[in-house]
Amino acid sequence: MRTFIAVCLLLVPTIAVAEDTGVSITPDVVYGHKDGLALTFDVFTPKHDAKGIGILFMVSGGWYSHWAPPEQVQGLFKPLTDKGFTVFAVRHGSSPRYGIPDAVSDVRRSVRFIRKNADKYKIDPNRLGVFGMSAGGHLSLMLGTTADEGNPDDKAPVGRFSDRVQAVVAFVAPTDLTIMVKDHPQRLPAYANFPALDLGMKEAESHSPLKYVTPDDAPTLLLAGAKDALVPIDHSRKIQAEFDAKKIPNQLIEYENSGHGFVPEDMQQAVTEMAAWFEKHLAEQ
Template structure:
């Protein structure tokens, strides 16, 4: 899944003509350390537009198959150009990777990253009440975990995000943690205590106070079938959570140029609606 994620990531840059994103219009702060793990630094990069910043921060979960790797900022910036042009500050989060770490440990990393961002919003130039999150595949799964976090599960100190966009995300991990499922060997991050699977399945964590959530999914996706997004949308409907599902017809686990264009437009529109037009809540 990570190699596919990398192919999709680079493919989006080329297919949508985003490669030439001038760094002179963007402030880049690479390798901000948000924590340490087994003697290693956990870090994120910050991309901030210089002229039109709207004060909104978007966390991007760098994760494919729950593997998170570094990409040179001058390459990565092209992918985020639509968000930067719209005034968003993009924070690209790297987590401890599979196979060394499994999903509960990875979830702990991204929660720590969100907490660090919240604690440093003034330095980052963003509003703590207007933070969104997005990701693809495993990154979408992690985005949904943070969007459905409650004080009843996990770290009670984890801040809430204000909006989520998840692209072809796995939402129910129960089928995948079974020892007979070959995907456990393909994606070792799934080799965690199966008794805890509900806590790490966003579908099973939906509550009425969850963040507004956009799902984008191809109807021909065989790796992460469309039902993952359809079922969590059903749960959002039952819980009265604002949500939307964009189905890309004929698309598998990755989109063509037209599908990528529709995806970006939908995400920008979603974040504009739920974040860019929000009024900041004064600190108490």
């Protein structure tokens, strides 16, 4: 379990942590509270040539969300910060204490908070992207498919802001949770190791991005390993078919030699594709 989570969080073995000081790090920004606990993210801001584009990274593997010193994970974001993107590494209420509905609610709040404070972070509130790996990819797709414009009557000011993102990149992402919960007769045995998947069928359906695809969804890039035995590639293929049917800009790139964790050359190419996707869909119009 812990090995799998580590792979999900550190899927870029070919990118070393940067010694360069071209990025300013703001750690542990509090975007909300849950049961007396702080919900936090770290901000990685380019010191030069920042483009005003915000990219959220979902810190999630198996719907566990772990803290690490931001200096140690800075290399994961270097391909993005080098292009002038400001990156927000968002942590959610973690399994096993908190489940998938909590994680979805938390990351939705993080988008609202970042949009509310866009001036502070010197980003355009209408140019936000999100990416994640495995469970983080699932959360990214939930943001891309279930956004709302905020509630103008919400008592909490942050709730009045939209949680909509303008571009999504999802690595090896579960898209249909109904086939991953215990009530499904063909559930893979490995899913019993993930407490967050202890959901009823109706709750699983209500947190499956495959069920929510509509024509106003964000442009989405899907990156998947053809040999993935944990999240089979059909998850990505099925949601791509829905995106195509709804005429949503999308692309699925399948890596024939990779499984749930990409081989180094595939990961390097996938990261390049991710950066290009964000450049294409978040550039100023």
